[in-house]
Amino acid sequence: MRKRLVIFLFMLSIGMIFSGMVMAQNTVTGNVVDSKNAPLIGVNVVEKGTTNGTVTDINGNYTLNVKSGATLVFSYIGFVTQEIQVAGNRLNVVLREDNALLDEIVVIGYGTMRKGDVTSSVATVKSENFNVGSVQDAGQLIQGKVAGLSLNTTSGDPTARTSIRLRGNTTLFGTSSNPLILIDGIPGDLSTVAPEDIESIDVLKDGSAAAIYGTRGTNGVIIITTKRAGKGDGSQVEYAGYISTQTIANKLNMLTAADYRQQITDGVRAQSDDLGGNTDWLEQITQTPINHVHNLTFRGGNPKNNYLATINYRDIQGIFLKSYTKRFTARADINHSMFDDILSFNIGVLSRMEKLNGFNGYTYRQAVIYNPTSPVKDENGVWMEQPGAFNYDNPLARLEESDGQSSTNLNRVNGTITLKPLSGLTLKSMLSYSKWNLTGGYYETRNHISTVRAGLNGYASDNTAENAEKLMELTAEYKKSIADHNFTILGGYGWQDFIGRSFFVNNNDFQTDQFGYNNIGLGIGIKEGSTAWGIGSGKTETNLISFFSRFNYDYKSRYLFMASIRHEAASQLYGTNNPWGTFPAVSLGWRITEEPFMDNVHFVDDLKFRVGYGVTGTQPNQIFLGVATLAYGSPFYNNGRWIQTLTPGRNPNPYLRWEEKKETNVGLDFALLENRLSGSMDLYKRKIDGLLYDYAVPTPPNLVSTTRANAGVMENKGLEILVNAIPIKAKDFDWNTTLTFSTNQNKLITLSNELYQVTSDYFTTGYTGEPIQTFTHRVDIGGEIGNFYGFKVIDVDNTGKWIYEDADGNAVNYNDFDHSFENKKLLGNGIPKFLASWNNTFRYKDLDFSVTMRGAFKFQILNFERMYLENTKTVQYNRLKSAYDNVFGKAVLSTDMDLEYNSYYVENGDYWKIDNVTLGYTMRNPAKYIRQIRFYLSTLNTFVLTGYKGIDPEVYSGGLSPGNDERDKFPTTRTYTLGVNFTF
């Protein structure tokens, strides 16, 4: 306090001196603080209408000479700008943080909008609300934060990515089920930039929002906005770092060596199964990973020239040996504006270098099934192996006798020129060039079981790939207000171009393992005509051309209107009758709170009703489906020499067009009680027309029995609710809580049109793998995606043999049961019917505590581990302990029955997960030069409440075979993080 008083007196005296010197001028001094009374440094203080200005110092103080009666404008990034008329010489200001809901900026296609004016379903998550800790990628930051967006971490592999699904299944054979991910407007993926370098993530959920992205918009659009350079003066340095470790989320309870020996004593198992050792194979292949991540951000400059640079390093190991991702990302963002902001430039440079090695899930399978009495090595130090056994490899040897690494580089340069020649008119030209390179190598030593079995004498493969993407977007936007009528019109042109190249070589028969894949020419496999060698290369070029436009209108911010259209073509449809698609959208909003009759309703801060309709597309993922092609393929022995003959690629289909999703969305946004209670609700119905499907066509005369064509229709209907409440908001204590809920109903309406008729009213999909070798799912026309379809067991007899329910509903004994397709039944569905999440943040003084929880309900999982490892007939592999539990409380499963896929292994998957728990402590101005330090402890995937018996009920629920919890899956992990953030 004393220090402040001294400064105040000092300022005052200076002020008096100045005021004495310049009569017409008035010296104003003051102090700027935030709502928590912490001084704000670097706040812009400008005399309105002039260039006269200054910034606050380290203690938040400023002094400025102004004309008497002047108005001062206080602006600071992240805070609401305030204008205050000067009265007297002292002006202290409390800047409110810019979290007022309605003024929040929402990123929409090719621009931004005030949240209050948005008429579509758009969700925004800002960095302060991100999940904390060792996240895999940008997806995990917003897990459980957006209603209707299902983000799943289904693998603990450090090279894996989050799987995304928005508003149900949308395609059968389309390009992909992934949303379009834009990083600062440029297509990329969830790990293009480091999670720590992200400022906010916006999700365009409904068709009216996504339609401006045309053919790529069907699965929604996720817009990632990276941290930006500040517009103010001054500079800032931030460091964020953490270390973390992981453990397996859950272990399978397999028989141990002791169990084996007990079984031998009991006569259940052959004596020959005791190999004399005692090995925990899972432990043999696991490690305790130590991960660390560092992120350094520099910002600085002034309103005309400013920059941001970040450096990010992440070193993440997996729980399995030799699995890791090491990634270095550097990014710079430079802005320059000239001619009074009429012309401005932005240059962004991104460079990402990555080294990674994934994990082959088959090795995990081996660790699970390998005999626990088998030593790792024999007395001579040689790996214990049984080369004659089928699908049976020493798991540790698989890891130790192989070596692989991929390294990738991504370089992206983008520039934007913005010209504002007239008031309200903005012309923008964005150009971007990204290049991604991969080099990968893999080596199996001469002792690796695969090379031993195949007599390869060492095997190496080396590959490289390169993708280059060019993007040009030209947009013009004009904003105009006439009285209470506000218009914005946007028009644009986009050109995107992709070129991919790849090359690989495989070789074998090496004299030494010393050089691995690094000296591939050493192998003589190619010279000797081994069948393991291979060379290949390829190149693909595609482009995407689009014209788009959007029109926004509002009257007094009360009635809101938006219409957009995109006209687009992609080379995937080259040669078809009409490669161009048109994707319109329209939406309306009614801000009820802006109506005069609401003036006296004070507890309602905002109430907006929205309705929107939009069309988006999905493009085929193969090229030249519409034209006849001839490719070299099928070999032919021609006069003593082998030649490649020319084979047609497919039945060409010139009628091929875009899959089109037509979506209607009705929504309500509300904010009550001074924004203490807010949220939104959305009801949607999305119908996808022209689903691509491989239609059966008559052979003869067609070459092959299917032609890829558009004819299917699928529908998703659903409801999404997000409620945010601040139940407690006191000086020292805040509690902020968010609840989301969503449900989706899926239906495949038809798979036929006038040209293509499906031949049966269902198709089967999904696969159990060998040796069961059957499909897992069936999709019925008129039904939903994701139905498990197999034999239904209702009981076992006294000998532990299945009793089935046959097609007619009769109970049938194992020996009498016809294991036919006709006797298969619907066993459940792998897509959760409801998703919910509940996130809480508590703040007590400088301590904060947050818990995010999320769950999925009403769905089933096919537990592959149980299906394969509870069978008692298979003697060559280890089993789950639960194989000896009584089935249906009656008897242990009979040893006379083959492995099979039946309802006993289809379990309810409902779960409620306490996912991210974080405890943090923030110190403000702890020392000179340090503005803030924050420490935190965090866990991810902390605790699961579920009846599911497998490792983790959070399994992949996308695609056509959702809910398959497969054997070779890298188990999910629990992560513990200790982190610190410094702001200088």
Place this chain on the structure above:
Amino acid sequence: MNTNKYINWLYIFIIVSVSSFIGCTKLYDNSYSEFLTDKFNPTEEDIPAIIGNAYGSWVPILNHWNGLWRAQELGADEIVIPARPNGWVDGGIFRRVHEHKWTIDEDIVYATWDRTYYGIATCNRIIYQIETGFVPISNENLYASSIAELRALRAAYYYILCDLYGNVPIVTDFDVEEGYLPQQNSRKEVYDFIVKELIESIPYLSGEHNQATYGRFNEWSARTLLAKVYLNAEVYSGTAQWEKCKEQCDLIINSGAGYSLEANQKNVFVTENQNSPEIIFGIAIDDQYTKGWNDFDIHMQTCQPSMQAKYNLKQTPWGGMCAIPQFIDTFDPDDSRLKDNFMFGQQYASTGEPLKVTMGNLIGNPLILVNEVPDISYSEEIHGYRFEKFEIALGSSNVLNNDYPLFRYADVLMMKAECMLRTGDANGAATIVTQIRERAFKSNPGKAIVTGVDLLKGSKYDYGLRTTSAQTHEGGSDIKYGRFLDELAWEFNQEGRRRQDMIRFGVYTKKSFFAHSPNGDYRSLYPIPRGRIETNFNLKQNTGY
């Protein structure tokens, strides 16, 4: 401030933008892996690559999963795929084929239909491309012989359909109108079509037997095909054509083109068999070129996993398919074809070490293959003799290098013998059969001799059920020319044809063997796959299905 300056900027911006709009609406059409047909102008150099494609269907038709080979063998009395410790239940498909209970949805029902019509559509396309000049053949003789060769090849594909499905649509046009649904033809019409096509093509085909005609339809392979069609004419058309069949066989035997019997039957099936004079039509296979999965993998389907070490195979074999014990029992112990064509007894690694059982209840026991299979629903690794007619070279990959002799000279001789036997010249037939047998009884030449009387006897095959639940003994002595049928079995087992022979001798749908009981005469034709009828309502299902 100079506003004009900015307006100039604006103009530049607009001009740049507009010009790029005009220039940039072209979709890429660069292809780096395939020719876009309408942009491709082949030269004479490309002719073999275009025409050769028509032959590419042989390997898939015959050898790919659930292909013709299995369709001809798995429902017959020589080969079975029982349940094994590592699987091979596969939803009961192999069992259903063995028991003649296949459905109209079965993969094995679809596979040959689709792959064969693919071959036919390819022939039709190439004939069209030649006739329309897309394939530039200026030489008149080459033009005529190319068309003739493609027609003979197409006839061969129709022969497969005629044999398996009978009543199939004949399509010869490529450029059909949209939505064209072919009409169904009767089996007799298909038979007549094949005969006509072959008779019309043969005059233009090369009479040479050399490297250039190897694996292609020359006059002699076309005549062998014609003989085979005549041999089965009674089945296909209701009228036997023994004389015509014999006539074609004689033309081949007297051709002077250089076809002859190998001194050892095994020579026809060795890894490097492409120069064998016994092969009339061989399907060339080489694991450096024909690298498709399942291109030729009898060894993968029959060897147990640990037998990888026996041949140093590049892949672990899958274990499964074996000989039906009753069939093995028909062999004379001195018949060298038993040990040349089958694996049995203790199995050894290439290093000489005895192999062991690695799966199932006998784990750890020596791997001694026995001529016994307990049941189609249960077997251990040791059960059943395995197949090695095609030599398995040390270090083989999942694709064997041996060419597949689809037509061979011994077959021509045996066709002639069968015609003679059936037309009353049993002694003449016996001379030929003896000739074939001589190379199999070198250790005991006396046993090679067969008489006309022998050939008129029944079969040695002790038909009847042999499962854990049922054991019956029907015998085979009632089978007319049963002994000749046995001779065919001993000589041509594992060659993807047993079903056809059994049908011609009236046995296929009449006798029980292993776990198979007769399930209706209509089973001598496969059904038209459900999906193919559903996409073409002109097609009528074969009787009984």
